[in-house]
Amino acid sequence: MQDNSTEARMLRLSFSSYAYLKGHDPKAGRQAVAQATEFWGISGVVDWFAVADDRHQFSFALVFVVLEALAETNEYSVVVRGTNPMSLDSWFRENFAVGTKVPWPGSPGAGKISQATATALTLHEGLRDGGKSLYDYLQQKIAQDKTRGRTSVVRFTGHSLGGLVAPLLALRFSESYPRFENLQLQVYSFAAPTAGDSEFATYLEKSFLENARQSFGEVRFIRCRDDVAVKVWDKRDMLGILRLYAFYGVPINLFLIAVLGAARWSVRKLGYTQPFAKTPGSGPFHTDSTDLFALDAFEAEDYLDGGLAAQFHRAKAIAKRPYSHRVFRNTLAWVVHGVVMHVVPYALHLLTKTEQEYVAGTLLKTILTHDTFFVERRAVPRNN
Numbered sequence: 001m002q003d004n005s006t007e008a009r010m011l012r013l014s015f016s017s018y019a020y021l022k023g024h025d026p027k028a029g030r031q032a033v034a035q036a037t038e039f040w041g042i043s044g045v046v047d048w049f050a051v052a053d054d055r056h057q058f059s060f061a062l063v064f065v066v067l068e069a070l071a072e073t074n075e076y077s078v079v080v081r082g083t084n085p086m087s088l089d090s091w092f093r094e095n096f097a098v099g100t101k102v103p104w105p106g107s108p109g110a111g112k113i114s115q116a117t118a119t120a121l122t123l124h125e126g127l128r129d130g131g132k133s134l135y136d137y138l139q140q141k142i143a144q145d146k147t148r149g150r151t152s153v154v155r156f157t158g159h160s161l162g163g164l165v166a167p168l169l170a171l172r173f174s175e176s177y178p179r180f181e182n183l184q185l186q187v188y189s190f191a192a193p194t195a196g197d198s199e200f201a202t203y204l205e206k207s208f209l210e211n212a213r214q215s216f217g218e219v220r221f222i223r224c225r226d227d228v229a230v231k232v233w234d235k236r237d238m239l240g241i242l243r244l245y246a247f248y249g250v251p252i253n254l255f256l257i258a259v260l261g262a263a264r265w266s267v268r269k270l271g272y273t274q275p276f277a278k279t280p281g282s283g284p285f286h287t288d289s290t291d292l293f294a295l296d297a298f299e300a301e302d303y304l305d306g307g308l309a310a311q312f313h314r315a316k317a318i319a320k321r322p323y324s325h326r327v328f329r330n331t332l333a334w335v336v337h338g339v340v341m342h343v344v345p346y347a348l349h350l351l352t353k354t355e356q357e358y359v360a361g362t363l364l365k366t367i368l369t370h371d372t373f374f375v376e377r378r379a380v381p382r383n384n
Helices: 006-019 026-039 088-096 115-125 134-147 161-176 198-210 254-266 306-316 323-341 344-350 353-369
Strands: 045-053 059-069 073-080 101-103 112-114 151-159 183-190 216-222
Touching: 006 026, 006 059, 006 073, 006 151, 006 161, 006 183, 006 216, 006 344, 026 045, 026 059, 045 134, 059 088, 059 115, 059 134, 073 134, 073 161, 088 115, 088 161, 101 115, 112 115, 112 198, 115 134, 115 161, 134 151, 134 161, 151 161, 161 183, 161 198, 161 216, 198 216, 254 323, 323 344, 344 353
Parallel strands: 073 151, 151 183, 183 216
Antiparallel strands: 045 059, 059 073, 101 112
16 A cells, blocks of 8 residues: 655655756656656646756756645645756766855854755755746745635655755745744655754754744654765764675775775865754654664665666675776675665655565666656556
8 A cells, every 4th residue: 555644755756856857948847747746646736847957968956846735725845856867067066065164054153064065055046937936936825825824834855965955945945034824844855965064963953943933843854874875974974884785795895995085084074964863853853764764684685676686696796806897896886785775765664565666676777778767657556
């Protein structure tokens, strides 16, 4: 049976955001996302959509809003796409530019965020649909709902980079716009990298817990302990990255040691810290779900198609080959494991068995062929 919880719905919407990777045509992107939400069984309409291009053929930043009108409430799901895997600009500017920090652009004294985070936030805040920013659209809709006696629920969600940016958009909206008595803000962040330093993490936590300008409801940061993305760029968590997939039979090598060691060295004095990482959940706050769906050895492979599972086993059986060749294959196996663990555990945690198999079975195809992510023309059966 399909999990119809809000958390599962937000994950499906986050996966839907990957439906448009090539090109940067707002009309085509809106259509692709609308088809994806229908594919995943999401009710509502895509009411606001914006996409930015990089300097090549791929879309850079993408955000859309799904509006669902209920009896007395309008629900707005603000969905932020993760990194476009085919956009080098996005990788370098929104992910890897962490060697410097800049002040949080909102309230003064709120700590600092990485340059990559600042770039990503600026790009997403700069998106427009029909000349309206996301904030302008939300403010207008909430005001209209108020005049009609309706309650507005605005949920911000995203996976990976989207899971990093979505809470920041919610925070900026709460900082910058007047309080609406008919409004409740919610956040569902999946697999988010680290946005800023410990001072900013503390500010984010307090803002969500104690914010006096807006009413925050559900705030969930969902993480898997075997996901590389949630461990960068906190130098304490980065210590364990090298050993992360040894449990799955993937050996480490000098190349991986050098790359990860250099990354950790570059951020050693910057104090990057995940929000809610050390705080037990309380009330509506689901701060860290790592122990809820940590995988046993090879469990993820049970859901992979034969081709991807065979690649895993082949990579593990190369110990007797020339060292240079083994280094390459071991590194590739480590990277593939990293990609799989960045996606599959969240599906295992929230989606149906059929959806889990679909997610895992299309993942490698997407990576290798640059095909549309998690969307085909056939529907996923939902009867199990």
